[in-house]
Amino acid sequence: xxxxxxxxxxxxxxxxxxxxxxxxxxxxxxxxxxxxxxxxxxxxxxxxxxxxxxxxxxxxxxxxxxxxxxxxxxxxxxxxxxxxxxxxxxxxxxxxxxxxxxxxxxxxxxxxxxxxxxxxxxxxxxxxxxxxxxxxxxxxxxxxxxxxxxxxxxxxxxxxxxxxxxxxxxxxxxxxxxxxxxxxxxxxxxxxxxxxxxxxxxxxxxxxxxxxxxxxxxxxx
Numbered sequence: 001x002x003x004x005x006x007x008x009x010x011x012x013x014x015x016x017x018x019x020x021x022x023x024x025x026x027x028x029x030x031x032x033x034x035x036x037x038x039x040x041x042x043x044x045x046x047x048x049x050x051x052x053x054x055x056x057x058x059x060x061x062x063x064x065x066x067x068x069x070x071x072x073x074x075x076x077x078x079x080x081x082x083x084x085x086x087x088x089x090x091x092x093x094x095x096x097x098x099x100x101x102x103x104x105x106x107x108x109x110x111x112x113x114x115x116x117x118x119x120x121x122x123x124x125x126x127x128x129x130x131x132x133x134x135x136x137x138x139x140x141x142x143x144x145x146x147x148x149x150x151x152x153x154x155x156x157x158x159x160x161x162x163x164x165x166x167x168x169x170x171x172x173x174x175x176x177x178x179x180x181x182x183x184x185x186x187x188x189x190x191x192x193x194x195x196x197x198x199x200x201x202x203x204x205x206x207x208x209x210x211x212x213x214x215x216x217x218x219x220x221x
Contacts, residue, residue, distance in 0.1 A: 021062035022212065023083070023130035025120045026099075029139035031072040032108045033171065038197040039104050042138065045201030047100035049208050050092060058212040059086040065127045068099055071116035073109035074146040080105065083127055112146035113139060113183060117156065117163065124161055133159070134211060138166035138204065140197070142178055153185040162186030166207055168194045 028042055049055060050066075059066065068081035080102050086092050117135065124133045135156075143149050156163060165183045167175040176193045184191055190210070194203040 020130035022064040023127040023133045024066045025135045027069045027137040030070045031111045041197045047096040049205035050096040055208050056092045063087050070105040072106045074112045077119035078105045110145040111141045113143035114147035114149040114152050117152045133161045135163045140168040140170050149183045166192045170196045
């Protein structure tokens with residue numbers, strides 16, 4: 001059944017062309033609440049999800065531009081991997097390997113979601129040739145420092161940048177609702193939920209599958 005579903009999705013994807021269909025900024029939480037094992041679960045899980053057959057096919061066909069950002073407290077955001085054109089499976093494999101190998105930028109700081117969004121937003125000026133612009137933000141806590149994430153929504157909407165979120169509810173059981181009300185914005189924006197960091201690899205795969213194939217229907221587990 002999964003193979004049939006994957007085949008149908010691939011048939012619905014745009015064929016490669018000159019342009020870029022998707023600019024995707026992957027924003028990963030490295031705040032103090034994330035320990036070393038949880039950081040590794042995020043990076044390995046994200047790399048594995050990017051290599052998924054349907055996701056990698058979609059990114060290559062879309063000639064996607066993808067970047068990786070690590071973020072934590074106020075004034076602590078980093079472009080770990082700059083915009084990278086995914087125009088072949090070799091390029092996808094290289095990017096995924098760099099994600100898995102990326103060293104952690106910070107360890108003991110707060111959670112500034114609004115500032116993370118503000119930091120990523122100007123980067124889309126470099127990929128204004130892409131038809132869709134998307135921030136994929138994951139986190140395990142409420143924003144507790146810096147500008148409120150909702151205060152950035154007007155700027156994001158003006159730039160036609162959509163924000164989706166993955167709420168890791170390891171210590172914040174109501175985080176999905178908070179992300180829904182305060183973090184996500186844009187047409188079709190949604191929140192995916194991971195019950196714990198160990199649930200992250202499966203959920204980031206599910207989230208990316210929905211994002212890169214532009215599907216809004218429920219996906220199989």
